[in-house]
Amino acid sequence: QQQVKQSPQSLIVQKGGISIINCAYENTAFDYFPWYQQFPGKGPALLIAIRPDVSEKKEGRFTISFNKSAKQFSLHIMDSQPGDSATYFCAASRGSSNTGKLIFGQGTTLQVKP
Amino acid sequence: GAVVSQHPSWVICKSGTSVKIECRSLDFQATTMFWYRQFPKQSLMLMATSNEGSKATYEQGVEKDKFLINHASLTLSTLTVTSAHPEDSSFYICSARAPRGWGYEQYFGPGTRLTVT
Numbered sequence: 001q002q003q004v005k006q007s008p009q010s011l012i013v014q015k016g017g018i019s020i021i022n023c024a025y026e027n028t029a030f031d032y033f034p035w036y037q038q039f040p041g042k043g044p045a046l047l048i049a050i051r052p053d054v055s056e057k058k059e060g061r062f063t064i065s066f067n068k069s070a071k072q073f074s075l076h077i078m079d080s081q082p083g084d085s086a087t088y089f090c091a092a093s094r095g096s097s098n099t100g101k102l103i104f105g106q107g108t109t110l111q112v113k114p
Numbered sequence: 115g116a117v118v119s120q121h122p123s124w125v126i127c128k129s130g131t132s133v134k135i136e137c138r139s140l141d142f143q144a145t146t147m148f149w150y151r152q153f154p155k156q157s158l159m160l161m162a163t164s165n166e167g168s169k170a171t172y173e174q175g176v177e178k179d180k181f182l183i184n185h186a187s188l189t190l191s192t193l194t195v196t197s198a199h200p201e202d203s204s205f206y207i208c209s210a211r212a213p214r215g216w217g218y219e220q221y222f223g224p225g226t227r228l229t230v231t
Contacts, residue, residue, distance in 0.1 A: 034220070042224055042225065043209075043225045044158070089158070099146055100220065104158050
């Protein structure tokens, strides 16, 4: 019940296309869903995050769609660029809990072809 | 924005020696910090949760006597790998949890590459 399942494992998109990464969770107590971007040899960087009181959040080319009833959330990268090539991790936590421990998905390696 | 630093960024040590990694939150006070380990092409594996002024909470399967964690202040946590062996070679990453006013978000350091020879 603590798992977060992420798909696909890898994704190849043409420059200018839309990249879509999906995550599903089981624990209905989760109330904070961030996405992280990680480049090789670097730490993950917080990209965008959502809480269950909204169904969508957009920041620039990045959008999170959240479906509470289906217990799913997804990251959409519009107008994908070669510089977006990285590994993306979704995560979930009980943000309001004492520790806010993050449960990570398995990661998606995105390659954007020029 | 929130910045978390780690030092060193990479370290090579001989088998049997100990290595200390520092994690600092530079622009906010973090009551909670986390230590992760990441193997190539894999997700982040949480090792322990570190709370300022109290003992760290280790995840199942993580040897607390081998991976010593000290959260000395609201901006500094350290991970010491004791009696390191080649199988401890990995990418170690810390994160710091921002306070309530910042939305409780977690910010990661740049990671430390440990190689044990």
